[in-house]
Amino acid sequence: MEETIIFGRKPILDALQSDRRFDKIMVLKSSQSPELEEISKLARQKKVVLQAVPKEKIEDVLYKNRIREANHQGIIGFMPLIDYCTIDDIIQYAHDRKEDPLIIVLDGITDVHNLGAIARSAESMGAHGIVMQQTGSAQINAVALKVSAGALMNIPVCREQSILTVIKYIKANGIRVVGADLTNAVPVAQEDLNQPIAIVMGAEGEGIAPQIKKYLDGFVAIPMKGKTESLNVSVSAGIILYEAAKQRS
Numbered sequence: 001m002e003e004t005i006i007f008g009r010k011p012i013l014d015a016l017q018s019d020r021r022f023d024k025i026m027v028l029k030s031s032q033s034p035e036l037e038e039i040s041k042l043a044r045q046k047k048v049v050l051q052a053v054p055k056e057k058i059e060d061v062l063y064k065n066r067i068r069e070a071n072h073q074g075i076i077g078f079m080p081l082i083d084y085c086t087i088d089d090i091i092q093y094a095h096d097r098k099e100d101p102l103i104i105v106l107d108g109i110t111d112v113h114n115l116g117a118i119a120r121s122a123e124s125m126g127a128h129g130i131v132m133q134q135t136g137s138a139q140i141n142a143v144a145l146k147v148s149a150g151a152l153m154n155i156p157v158c159r160e161q162s163i164l165t166v167i168k169y170i171k172a173n174g175i176r177v178v179g180a181d182l183t184n185a186v187p188v189a190q191e192d193l194n195q196p197i198a199i200v201m202g203a204e205g206e207g208i209a210p211q212i213k214k215y216l217d218g219f220v221a222i223p224m225k226g227k228t229e230s231l232n233v234s235v236s237a238g239i240i241l242y243e244a245a246k247q248r249s
Contacts, residue, residue: 004078004079004081005061005062005065005067005076005077005078005079006076006077006079007062007067007070007071007072007073007075007076007077008071008072008073008075009033009035009036009039009073009074009075010035012025012039012075012076012077013035013038013039013042015077015079016039016042016043016046016048017042020079021079021080021083021084022043022046022048022077022078022079022080023048023049023078023079023080023139024048024049024050024051024077024078025039025043025048025049025050025051025075025076025077025078026051026053026057026058026061026075026076026077026078027039027040027050027051027052027053027074027075028052028053028054028055028058028074028075029052029053029054031074031075036075039075047134047161049134049135055074058072058074058075058076059072061076062076080140081140081141081142081145081152082140082152082153082157084157084158084159085129085156085157085158086158087129087131087158087160087166087169087170089129089156089158090103090128090129090131090156090158091103091128091173091175093128093129093156094128094129094196097128099126099128099248100194100195100196100197100248101128101175101196101197101198102126102127102128102193102197102198102199102244102248103127103128103129103130103131103170103175103197103198103199104118104122104127104129104130104131104198104199104201104237104241105130105131105132105163105166105167105170105177105198105199105200105201106118106130106131106132106133106137106200106201107133107163107200107201107202107203107208107209107212108133108136108137108163108202108203108206108209109132109137109138109201109203109204109233110136110137110138110203110204111138111204112138112139112140112141112143112144112147113143113144113147113234114138114204114232114233114234115132115137115138115140115144115147115148116143116144116145116146116147116148116151116152117147117148117234117235117237117238118130118201118233118234118237118238119144119148119151119152119155119157120147120148120149120151121234121237121238121241121242122151122155122237122241123148123151123154123155124151125238125241125242125244125245126244126245126248127155127241127244128155128156129155129156129157129158130155130156130157130158131157131158131159131160131163131166131198132157132158132159132160132163133159133160133161133162133163134159134160134161135161140152140157163209163212164211164212164215167198167200167212167215167216168215170198171215171217173196174196175196175197175198176195176196176197176198176217176218177197177198177199177200177215177216177217178191178197178198178199178200178216178217178218178219178220179199179200179202179208179212179213179216179218179219179220180199180200180201180202180208180219180220180221180222180233180236180237180240181202181207181208181213181219181220181221182219182221183213183219184218184219185218185219185220185221186218186219186220186221187220187221187222187223188220188221188222188239188240188243189243191218191220192247193243193244193247193248194244194247194248197244199220199237199240199241199244200212200216201233201236201237202233203233204232204233220240222236222239222240
């Protein structure tokens with residue numbers, strides 16, 4: 001299963017006007033028309049990424065997806081494989097289940113395999129949702145869906161333009177936000193995960209961004225006994241989520 005690609009000005013405009021969701025839209029550089037102006041306006045309103053690209057890029061995407069002789073009119077759109085939700089939807093989902101929210105926030109995870117593995121652990125351990133960055137993060141594609149073993153179809157996923165903004169919003173809703181990081185961290189088993197809580201997992205290699213760390217309520221770490229200095233982010237997420245499930249059981 002791959003993400004859906006549509007092309008042509010009117011089909012994309014019709015889809016935007018009917019509230020169909022897009023991951024992003026590519027438009028030919030310097031193209032102008034009333035339809036493209038309306039597409040640009042609607043894309044901004046709906047927070048859809050709009051990229052100006054050369055003709056070769058559009059044709060390369062169509063070729064790689066085996067779309068031949070397409071009258072693309074200088075524009076193609078990428079529709080997501082899943083329906084995204086809002087952070088309010090995730091919080092409400094927890095409340096509907098009469099449970100304290102357990103949210104996983106992904107700060108810059110770029111590997112689709114890690115994304116899929118984290119989603120699999122999150123869904124199986126009872127997390128209520130995943131929050132990720134709209135741009136600069138791994139895309140939910142066929143590989144991520146396969147690695148997640150279908151979990152990405154069964155757990156609410158929210159994409160936001162700013163992870164910092166959504167963390168501030170989560171905190172404003174009375175939810176504690178902690179980061180998986182060694183900075184002044186407590187062992188994860190000593191953190192109270194049986195309360196409204198969001199856990200931030202940082203990017204592969206770089207970890208949680210410094211500007212994000214300043215707004216977190218605390219940090220948790222996984223005690224290590226071997227010589228290995230760190231764990232893969234998806235493995236770390238699985239261990240932390242298991243501890244959360246254990247505390248909540």
